[in-house]
Amino acid sequence: xxxxxxxxxxxxxxxxxxxxxxxxxxxxxxxxxxxxxxxxxxxxxxxxxxxxxxxxxxxxxxxxxxxxxxxxxxxxxxxxxxxxxxxxxxxxxxxxxxxxxxxxxxxxxxxxxxxxxxxxxxxxxxxxxxxxxxxxxxxxxxxxxxxxxxxxxxxxxxxxxxxxxxxxxxxxxxxxxxxxxxxxxxxxxxxxxxxxxxxxxxxxxxxxxxxxxxxxxxxxxxxxxxxxxxxxxxxxxxxxxxxxxxxxxxxxxxxxxxxxxxxxxxxxxxxxxxxxxxxxxxxxxxxxxxxxxxxxxxxxxxxxxxxxxxxxxxxxxxxxxxxxxxxxxxxxxxxxxxxxxxxxxxxxxxxxxxxxxxxxxxxxxxxxxxx
Numbered sequence: 062x063x064x065x066x067x068x069x070x071x072x073x074x075x076x077x078x079x080x081x082x083x084x085x086x087x088x089x090x091x092x093x094x095x096x097x098x099x100x101x102x103x104x105x106x107x108x109x110x111x112x113x114x115x116x117x118x119x120x121x122x123x124x125x126x127x128x129x130x131x132x133x134x135x136x137x138x139x140x141x142x143x144x145x146x147x148x149x150x151x152x153x154x155x156x157x158x159x160x161x162x163x164x165x166x167x168x169x170x171x172x173x174x175x176x177x178x179x180x181x182x183x184x185x186x187x188x189x190x191x192x193x194x195x196x197x198x199x200x201x202x203x204x205x206x207x208x209x210x211x212x213x214x215x216x217x218x219x220x221x222x223x224x225x226x227x228x229x230x231x232x233x234x235x236x237x238x239x240x241x242x243x244x245x246x247x248x249x250x251x252x253x254x255x256x257x258x259x260x261x262x263x264x265x266x267x268x269x270x271x272x273x274x275x276x277x278x279x280x281x282x283x284x285x286x287x288x289x290x291x292x293x294x295x296x297x298x299x300x301x302x303x304x305x306x307x308x309x310x311x312x313x314x315x316x317x318x319x320x321x322x323x324x325x326x327x328x329x330x331x332x333x334x335x336x337x338x339x340x341x342x343x344x345x346x347x348x349x350x351x352x353x354x355x356x357x358x359x360x361x362x363x364x365x366x367x368x369x370x371x372x373x374x375x376x377x378x379x380x381x382x383x384x385x386x387x388x389x390x391x392x393x394x395x396x397x398x399x400x401x402x403x404x405x406x407x408x409x410x411x412x413x414x415x416x417x418x419x420x421x422x423x424x425x426x427x428x429x430x431x432x
Contacts, residue, residue, distance in 0.1 A: 254268075
């Protein structure tokens with residue numbers, strides 16, 4: 062337990078080190094500034110929830126993306142004021158809730174108490190992926206989409222594992238919220254029942270569950286149309302101005318070949334991939350076997366991650382941060398695959414090592430707060 066506490070503490074220290082310094086400084090990527098400005102305008106009564114305003118010249122009505130993130134962030138500006146720190150507080154909240162989503166997914170599939178206690182491992186892998194730190198510092202829509210997707214998947218797996226069919230309703234709600242955050246890329250959890258069926262269940266049940274989710278989503282759309290008909294106008298313009306041209310490769314082409322995003326993904330996953338190769342070689346050389354590629358937990362999260370990321374190559378408009386909703390599932394998959402191998406090496410460390418890790422963690426946290 063003491064060893065585990067030290068490892069949790071060092072992951073917490075890394076989380077603070079990676080995110081906190083940037084969140085107390087001004088400056089963001091242009092997209093993040095745009096979203097912040099739209100949200101600030103909305104909080105100031107400029108524009109409306111379903112017809113957001115950017116500037117009088119550029120996008121006086123901003124229909125480039127669904128409006129939910131702007132609506133949520135506008136409440137932060139209403140509460141905390143118009144300082145630069147408001148969007149940073151918003152980003153910090155998204156980071157912390159996303160970490161809790163990774164924690165819940167890990168605990169849900171953990172088989173033993175030892176495995177459950179090592180929830181820090183997928184969070185560590187998540188932090189090791191460079192695009193994560195960059196994206197959450199820059200107030201991107203994918204951050205919120207990823208958050209809602211994480212909780213959608215958590216509710217879905219809960220429903221599938223324990224046959225709690227009522228949980229399909231909150232899962233569908235989170236999918237709907239993910240869609241209203243970034244559009245169709247937020248709908249990938251609809252395929253999770255099929256990912257689960259490929260390993261654990263029946264295809265018939267997967268079809269029924271996905272059908273129930275689609276019916277729930279349809280009901281949400283009908284309900285939102287009856288209450289806020291202007292949202293449909295927003296989504297129509299999003300579809301015709303942003304989505305359709307991107308799918309037809311008529312807008313913001315950023316690459317000449319579709320598989321560039323996959324190459325970018327592999328580069329960003331280089332740390333867990335190098336660890337996997339290193340541990341696999343060590344075990345092969347020493348005739349030990351803890352890494353099991355047939356591990357169903359690993360495969361389940363890999364399937365979910367691929368479901369979230371592979372469809373993005375359909376368009377030549379590609380940016381690395383589009384992968385953000387899929388990244389937690391890659392982190393969870395590597396966590397379950399390498400958990401035993403890492404635990405074996407950790408248990409070989411002397412007790413003094415964990416005391417040093419704790420002192421290092423306290424020192425790092427203290428230094429970052431002073432900085």
